[in-house]
Amino acid sequence: MDFVSTRGLSKAITAGEAILKGLADDGGLYVPKTFPSLVNMNVSSVSSYPEMAFEVLAPFFKDDKYINLNDLAYICMNAFNFDVPLIQLGQKESVLELYHGPTAAFKDFGARFLASSLETIIKKNNKELTILVATSGDTGGAVASAFYNKAGIKVKVLYPKNRVSERQKKQLTVLGNNIEAYEVDGTFDDCQKMVKDAFMDKDLSEKWGLTSANSINLGRLLPQSVYYVYASHLFRSMYGENPNIIIPSGNVGNSCAAYWAFSMGAPIESIVLAVNANKTIPDYLDSGEYTPRSSIKTLANAMDVGAPSNMERLFDLYGDIDLFRQFVKSYSVSDDEIKATIKKTYDETSYIICPHTACAKKVYETYYKNQPSILVSTAHPAKFETIVEPLINKSIPIPKALDELLKLDGKFTSVSTDYHDIF
């Protein structure tokens, strides 16, 4: 199937090519030229999540020269090897827990699909790749875990010294082998600049086969549509109604994937973006004027984004403000509300949520109470134990995969902010 750039100046390419390329030459992001219809797919009769993923994604990879349908079936089995539970929390109120992968956040879905896809592509292309990723926390861990021991791929993770949590640092540094961790004597912005500078260095970029694994890569976004198709069908079969889907959002990759599922015909009533105090999108809905800005620090730190990188894809779907207002709902949640919601949810239901998930819960309580809804849970609360535990007065058991990582010793190289240090 054809994928085109949001800026319209690059030629159409296949999904496999877009995954290998990352960004289009005109600086735009790849989007499907048309959406396949779920009506023609077998989604209600499949028995496992990987089979569902195959059914939903197959039309996008039809006639792909890099990833054929046999490859896709293998990639889905390999990438989605963990549970995706839809938990009932209240009357017609469900929580979609997306944190049962190896690094306990939803980013495992995208990172694992991308890693497995690139591994498949490399086998056919015979050219080794180096993934460069700058991280302020969660992304680097998911990428490192997903690419660990993938043949022909080296990963260089850059993180700012003293600015990631101990648990996050472990996730980046304990794996070893093809995963190299670099502790940068600078800020997250310095790390991002080093990545950019390395990509701009054409000779170096060519020699190392540099590729990016951030959330603008189609290979991270496309697989995230699957769980919206899966959960909305499941919800409908349980309650006979289409759910609202409330999504904790930052760079809006996850919500964009929900709109793609909706565009394919998934039984969704409406899609709601829950944001923290970074309220670029609610402000746009209010004023009609889009003003990206610097981010501010909040308790839901993986959503601290003032200029969401996937907005370009949302504008591609709903460019006009009236259309945007019709399909995109978004509300902002403060740090005080996050804390109060974590506590109240635990007191009332014994269910423990992370600060990101608390944003979705608060938006549900305020605007969607008693309407059929799915709240998306993006991370395991044990990843944010320093915030959550004092509020609920209880220690949170750590998921097994995470616990095993935390027992190992990490290795990293200290570097300056000059990108030559990491090659």
Ligand SMILES: *Cc1c(COP(=O)(O)O)cnc(C)c1O
């Ligand atoms: C990355 C992340 C988000 C934000 O997702 P986007 O796709 O950037 O909108 C929300 N919650 C958690 C836990 C995350 O790691």
